[in-house]
Amino acid sequence: MxxxxxxxxxxxxxxxxxxxxxxxxxxxxxxxxxxxxxxxxxxxxxxxxxxxxxxxxxxxxxxxxxxxxxxxxxxxADLAPDPQAKGRQHVLPVWYDLSVGPELPLLARNSGLSVSDVIRCHSEREYQVFALGFAPGFAFMGLVDPRIATPRLSTPRKRVAAGSVGIGEQQTAAYPVMSPGGWNIIGRTPAKLFDRELDGYSLMQPGDSVRFAAIDRAEFVRLDGDDTPLEAQA
Known part of the structure; x- marks a missing residue:
């Protein structure tokens, strides 16, 4: 180094x-x-x-x-990693569904995988939180399976629902609040990612690790998730 x-x-x-x-x-x-x-x-x-x-x-x-x-x-001077120093581990429940993840078919088409395989590729990895930015609580995570790495949308959406989970190039992230955005949306989490009561206001911090756990709509709603559909980009 x-x-x-x-x-x-x-x-x-x-x-x-x-x-x-x-x-x-x-x-x-x-x-x-x-x-x-x-x-x-x-x-x-x-x-x-x-x-x-x-x-x-x-x-x-x-x-x-x-x-x-x-x-x-x-x-x-003499810097070396501390094997005991690790960030927190998070498991974020995600409802992967075309109604809230309209780019699932796009990723499947680009990768040659089925939609279920895309979901499995995304949810079977553990991701590092690299940085926070763009919006409070927005954690840039990576790296995704190369087969599902996909460029951002050519035209960003004006409104992306809070909790939307997306992929941009080799990274993945979840939108903490409703905002514009150009990531490929593949699902939605009910987790509260931005909270003024948290230290740093963010559920996740650089150095943390994250896994996404697939849940069905009933569990998503039970966890107070908003199941309002998100339209696909034209």
Whole structure:
């Protein structure tokens, strides 16, 4: 790992650990996160992890730019993943159905699989949460089975229902709130992904792992899921 520092702002530095998105990055990202939090202590304003980087926002009145670089270097010295450091594990129930997952036939057609095989491919994997973004509680997860990796829609929807589970390229995600979106929607979860009562407001955090568990409509409704159909894109 050849990490480096990039300037973001006068009080913000980016630590780039990797250049490519890989699942194997996450143990190193977690280790670096812990080290940087310890190094900056109360002078850390925010630490934002992403696929390959950690953005360090520090208190400029307490830590100068050169000192910040020194603290980062100290934190990254002899960095090694901690085998005991793991994120939380989540199981998200999902109702996979054409009425709420209108791109299921598209993924089946593109992959040469049946719809049931697409569902199995998506639900049998464990995914890493790489980053949060786009909307509060929106977790970018991956990597999906290459057979069902699919480009985003050429024309995004104006309204995607909260809980909608989709695939975009090699990643998967669930929409925490109703919003525009261009991912291929294959189902819907009743799980509450964005909650102001949660630490960080998000059910999932970078470093967590996620599995999707297929449920039927009756169970989905019992869990207070909204079964209003979502129209397919023209």
């Amino acid at each position: 050849n990490w480096r520092i990039e300037i973001v702002a006068i009080d913000c530095l980016m630590v780039r650990l990797f250049d490519a998105i890989e699942e194997a990055n996450m143990p190193w990202m977690l280790a670096a996160t812990a080290r940087l939090r310890e190094a900056f202590g109360s002078h850390l304003r925010d630490l934002v992890p992403s696929y390959t980087t950690l953005m360090v926002h520090y208190d400029l009145l307490a830590v100068g730019p050169q000192q910040a670089r020194q603290l980062i270097a100290q934190a990254m």
